[in-house]
Amino acid sequence: MTNQPLLEVRDLQTVFELDEGTVKAVDGVSFDVYPGRVLGIVGESGCGKSVTIKSVLRLIEEPGRIANGAIRFRSKILGNSSAEMVDLVQLPAKSAQLRALRGNEIALIPQEPMAAFSPVHTIGNQLMEVIQLHQPVSNEEAKKIAVNRLKEVGVPNPEGAMDRYSWELSGGLRQRAMIGMALTCDPLLLIADEPTTAIDVTTQAQVLSLLRKLQQEHQTSIIFITHDLGVIAQLADDVVVMYLGKVMESGPVDQIFHNPQHPYTRALLRSIPTVHTKNRSRLPTISGSIPHPFQKRSGCPFVARCQEALPQQKCANQAPVLKAINEHQSVSCFLHQGGGNVS
Amino acid sequence: MTSQTTLSSEARENVKDEAFDVAPNWKLVWWRFKKHRLALVSAFVLFGIILIALFPDFFSIQDPNKSSARESFMPPQGISFFHDGSFQVHVKPLKGKRNPTTLKMEWGVDKKRILPLRFFTSGYEYEVFGLFKTDLHLFGIEKPSARNSFHLLGTDRLGRDQWSRLMHGTRVSLSIGLVAVGLSIFLGILLGGISGYYGGWPDLVIQRLIEILQSLPPIPIWMALTAALPRDWTVEQTYFAITLILSLLGWTTLGREVRGRFLSLREEDFVMAAKLSGCSQSRIIFRHMLPTFTSHIIATSTLAIPVMIINETFLSFLGLGLRPPAISWGVLLQEAQNLQSIALAPWLLLPGLAVIFTVLALNILGDGLRDAADPYS
Amino acid sequence: MSVESTQSKLTANTPMPPERLLDVKQLKKYFPIRKGFFKSVVGQVRSVDGVTFHLNQGETLGLVGESGCGKTTTSRCLLRAINPTSGEIRYRQADGQLVDVTKLASDELRPLRREMQMIFQDPFASLNPRMNLLDLVGEPLLVNGVANRKERSDRVADLLRLVGLRPEYMRRFPHAFSGGQRQRIVIARALALNPRLVVADEPVSALDVSVQAQVLNLLLDLQEQLKLTYLFVAHDLSVVRHISDRVAVMYVGRIVEMSPTDELFLAPKHPYTAALLSAVPVADPRIRSKMQPLEGDVPSPSNPPSGCHFHPRCPFATELCRQQAPDLEEVQPNHFVACHRQAELSLLGVSEPT
């Protein structure tokens, strides 16, 4: 990791102002994405994963807004030199620059590919449209590129698939076509929001090995979002663990799984069921449930469920901040900030 | 110290939560509805309109059918609040003079006198729901006479007081809307429910019936049906016939909606759960299925009432619906049908404003209810 | 398509062994496909196509398979929430009497429904949002004759305590609870009538990862306390491993393998089971698996492949597999497999528990 990051997110805060109150969906999130590496963002439902990447893509709509922070991207189109980074937060919401960035340099694979394809145009037409939007090529050439893309993502009989509609394809094929579409312009950064949550394990395995293969061939950076720790372990190089809109811990995947430092990471790893246990065994659990996002909180977001919480209400009254504990790993917890002696 | 304050604030939050936690559905709907200011205002306006529809005589100034040839086409009299620098609610009497060339009456304000306005005065005698007789009215002037007359919204061709006629028209028009919608709800829930809950051939028959009814052009059908009503029917008979016609043609939308709800509810897990825990069919329908969409039915029906009102007004306006001596908004507007009377007495169009107000208020209320109806979305 | 040939040895008309609670034989559920103005039947979805399995008293049978393979349909047929097309479901009642659930008229089902209950996948959809906990959990009591309000609320309080909720919550409505808590409410409701058999259709799939373990542990505890028998339906193999004594694997409307849990995970005998196990992502970055994913997609149950339904995706398929459907056979005591080549194959399971 000697090279410089492709994307730097710093202290990102995205809020939704609703009648019932303000929801801080993302509350001070920071992370880096390095060229050619896969960053996995893991967290339970509602912890702000999707809002984080929607903020990066600047797709947050009313009543939501980015309240604070910087999203610096090393763009080839927008930056003058390779050393310069562009702060996406500063760009106007509907600017041509953002649009150019979204199609060419940052691509998204959404959670539900059904919604991303138009049901009235064939897969082929949509692929060709995207290709011609970004490259000045003739129809024939665009078609050739599209067929090649489909072949590359392992769609059987790609010529035939060009004439099909998205709703005619199975979930796995649709997701492959979506990946093919996202890759048409060789993006620098690919963002995948739970691309395998809606599909079965055997199909998930297909999609994961495809992503792994493509990533190695093209050296694309990927932000991969999931709530499945198994998928993260198989795919990611670096991991960000989120809880209630905040980063709890971040670091290289091996450290996160084999040397977790945050009580939440530790508890989560202990409590997930795996296929490698004896049958009918009781699991260690995390007590309680995720607090409601409207609930006002002071202190550490995990305090109500933390088994290692410090005495004297420190964790309940003060919020820990994300701090590096060694070269790669950062943790947001008083156990690592001299706030109390680790017992 | 700090821990103390957090604790107590937390406790307070818990108490607040409690209200939400134990709130049944109607409360959640009410909390959401309350936030919709315009709908709340509309609800108050409608409450007033309903009071009028219930007690039109109390709000009238004069017997709506009392005509007087000498008072035809009198313009509205404004209410003034100050006289000689002191507060006194009053109206100015009108003085008529026949134009010698056109031979028409021309009305001018008699500046010399004032007629003080009284509240809760006594006027003509009327019966309240056939229960008792009274002569109490909301407002009026003392001892009205030919020289001292008060017509808030003017008079029509026959010299009848338009304000009082409007009050009585409100009763008829609103009640036709309500009764017709009530009948449509009944038909819609019954037929839609059978169609959606039982499926099979009853569903097929009812679906085709709805399709046929919806494919008929409504206006010619109403016109044909109402025109076919015998001319010698009494006011009450026509009134009920019109209501019946409107609702027989109007239940289909609601029927479709109810059917759709039943169909999707039948597949809901909680309905399946009720079935598996041994609930009887009627308990499943009345305890589990119907309550989940009553608020939607209320919202939909609120939105259907203005349509019915407009339909009635429209039919009566064309002379096909209610006919004088019945009084409805449509009948009142019939008076303003020809250009001559509009030019001569534009105030005859005022009942149109009543229609617009009521329809608007009902629509806003319906929208507010619809938004509030589903607190679980 | 020889439906008759799938008749396995298990389904021979033997009397039910005493430890059996439920015996399902050749269960089928076909849904008609209707098209056109007259809604004529143009085909059939063979959602459940000759399923045979049994449940012993007090055990948990895990039913796994990918979405659409017929797990939900099977479990709903067991409780007669839907009517099976054909087959036999023999059930031993509390009084020891054997009944065939498929043959009962709807009024004869009512007493049986006290003994069999269901837990649903979506805890948000399976609780009527317009009823508070007292009414929700108390409803099965009410409709089964516990009319006394005091008695009912005492029992509801006991049930809530049993599933780890505070009885003071009785007046609250479901919207006040999180997913995991709601699933506890669903469980309390299912337990109200002291059932013997509980069919749980993906009870933890909709829950947050950190809450899943709580509910799984609760189900294990309740089983021991109340001597319950579970049919536990899931698509998540790790969850199934945790809770089941035995596991049945389904593929396109049929059971392809059924055996004690550890045996199935460590030494699978059906190529599909092995493929399924290898597709589960291991939560350890140091074991970046060889992930050799299965080719192709799950076939549609309205138009399943000939012979062994798995043959288009099976690396070991032969001509025989294309033509003839294998029977579900007991190849070792308590280990049933439906594969022509199971004897010659040696397949890899998951690694031993550490």
Ligand SMILES: Nc1ncnc2c1ncn2[C@@H]1O[C@H](COP(=O)(O)OP(=O)(O)OP(=O)(O)O)[C@@H](O)[C@H]1O
């Ligand atoms: N458009 C919106 N309006 C209001 N609140 C929103 C909106 N989008 C997201 N939120 C809130 O922001 C928080 C984070 O949501 P987000 O979708 O990022 O979660 P997630 O981590 O992606 O969860 P999942 O695993 O369910 O996809 C939640 O509390 C959610 O309710």
Ligand SMILES: Nc1ncnc2c1ncn2[C@@H]1O[C@H](COP(=O)(O)OP(=O)(O)O)[C@@H](O)[C@H]1O
């Ligand atoms: N009511 C129904 N009508 C038609 N097809 C159905 C119906 N219910 C289920 N199916 C079909 O039956 C198959 C099995 O469904 P299901 O039992 O729900 O699968 P699982 O629970 O294993 O995901 C699917 O292909 C599904 O589409």
Ligand code: SF4
């Ligand atoms: S800051 Fe305190 S409560 Fe939060 S995770 Fe660390 S020890 Fe637990």
Ligand code: SF4
């Ligand atoms: S029967 Fe043939 S196709 Fe089916 S699983 Fe066995 S080897 Fe594969």
Ligand SMILES: [Mg+2]
């Ligand atoms: Mg999301």
Ligand SMILES: [Mg+2]
């Ligand atoms: Mg299912």
